[in-house]
Amino acid sequence: MDMQRPINRHALSTASRYFWIKQHVSHLVATSVLLTFAGPVWSDGAGDITFYDVPSAALRQTVRAGVYLPERTAPKDGWSVLYLLHGLGGNESSWARLGDIDATLDEMIASGTIAPLVVVMPDGGNSWYVDSTQVGGPGDYQTALTQDLPTWVEATFPVRTDRGGRTVAGLSMGGYGALRFALLMPQRYVAVAALSPAIWQNFGYDELDLPPDQLTQLAKTDFFERTDPTTILGERDLPPPGSHFARAFGVPFNTRFFNTQNVFTLLEEQLSSGADLPTSFLTVGDDDSHGLWRGAVAYYETMLASDRSTELRITDGDHQWSLWRTSIVDALIFFDSQFVPLASSSARPDSR
Numbered sequence: 002m003d004m005q006r007p008i009n010r011h012a013l014s015t016a017s018r019y020f021w022i023k024q025h026v027s028h029l030v031a032t033s034v035l036l037t038f039a040g041p042v043w044s045d046g047a048g049d050i051t052f053y054d055v056p057s058a059a060l061r062q063t064v065r066a067g068v069y070l071p072e073r074t075a076p077k078d079g080w081s082v083l084y085l086l087h088g089l090g091g092n093e094s095s096w097a098r099l100g101d102i103d104a105t106l107d108e109m110i111a112s113g114t115i116a117p118l119v120v121v122m123p124d125g126g127n128s129w130y131v132d133s134t135q136v137g138g139p140g141d142y143q144t145a146l147t148q149d150l151p152t153w154v155e156a157t158f159p160v161r162t163d164r165g166g167r168t169v170a171g172l173s174m175g176g177y178g179a180l181r182f183a184l185l186m187p188q189r190y191v192a193v194a195a196l197s198p199a200i201w202q203n204f205g206y207d208e209l210d211l212p213p214d215q216l217t218q219l220a221k222t223d224f225f226e227r228t229d230p231t232t233i234l235g236e237r238d239l240p241p242p243g244s245h246f247a248r249a250f251g252v253p254f255n256t257r258f259f260n261t262q263n264v265f266t267l268l269e270e271q272l273s274s275g276a277d278l279p280t281s282f283l284t285v286g287d288d289d290s291h292g293l294w295r296g297a298v299a300y301y302e303t304m305l306a307s308d309r310s311t312e313l314r315i316t317d318g319d320h321q322w323s324l325w326r327t328s329i330v331d332a333l334i335f336f337d338s339q340f341v342p343l344a345s346s347s348a349r350p351d352s353r
Contacts, residue, residue, distance in 0.1 A: 047107035048072050050097050055153045059144035065093045065124040071117035075159035081340045082119045082160040086171030086178045093124040099322045115337040119160050123150055127247035130178025131262045136251035147182055165341025170194035170332055172325050183279045184267035192339035194282040194332035196325050200264050200296035201240035204256045238295040272307045280310040282335045284328045286318035
């Protein structure tokens with residue numbers, strides 16, 4: 002769900018420099034945190050993307066992260082920050098290599114379309130951005146990326162630490178992760194954007210113990226049923242179990258664990274509690290080869306039913322980078338409109 006395309010000539014040369022630098026650079030100490038500094042890999046104008054190894058207690062290892070910094074003096078209270086997540090099969094460099102995010106940010110900032118901001122792009126593996134150690138999955142990436150990473154970012158860079166200055170976004174699997182993070186910690190983010198989010202509704206009680214092959218069949222047939230010319234039924238959008246979940250929800254696929262982690266469970270819990278949720282922005286292609294517009298529409302309708310602030314865009318395109326390179330522009334404009342000026346905000350760090 003993180004489609005690859007050939008790297009162009011320029012990207013190959015910068016990648017070569019990156020690997021040379023990675024092998025020869027020494028460890029530096031920055032703000033009392035040990036990290037590996039790889040030097041600017043992408044540097045095309047208004048800002049640079051630099052890669053770091055961020056210590057993570059949750060994973061008991063470092064997490065690689067790319068950080069885009071504007072080439073300007075930071076405002077007194079720090080820059081707003083966006084945590085930008087990759088899709089399945091991607092890593093910390095996907096948005097730079099395949100999404101041209103540095104050039105997009107450079108142009109939008111230089112033209113005044115958006116205010117300068119810091120963008121943090123971590124490597125989430127194929128974790129689905131959940132804590133999965135308990136089910137034999139890739140590891141506790143949720144904790145690593147919502148606790149360890151922000152702590153390091155806010156100690157290392159001049160960024161805002163209040164809710165009004167933080168956002169989160171992602172594509173495909175990363176869209177699922179971005180929505181999860183926003184719903185798990187609504188007090189932390191002012192807005193969330195999900196590009197072609199890989200989200201599905203929950204399994205019912207009578208489906209929790211079905212074998213994977215029957216679950217897969219349900220996912221294929223349950224959403225749309227035509228029984229006769231006068232009876233067409235719209236049903237739930239269920240996830241198809243398979244290797245794309247990469248052990249994140251257990252092996253074999255654990256329906257109960259999936260339900261507990263799912264965005265629709267988290268959304269219902271927060272709506273029931275009356276929590277102040279981040280404003281959401283969802284966008285998906287009408288030709289999405291995974292049919293992910295279904296989950297996006299369901300999420301949008303659920304938010305609307307509770308009179309919550311949300312936006313949805315169904316655009317022309319498939320599940321691929323040519324769409325996401327355009328969609329991220331709309332998401333950045335959306336975020337720029339959602340950041341709260343400190344004079345109007347509590348400017349108080351979240352309670353974590």
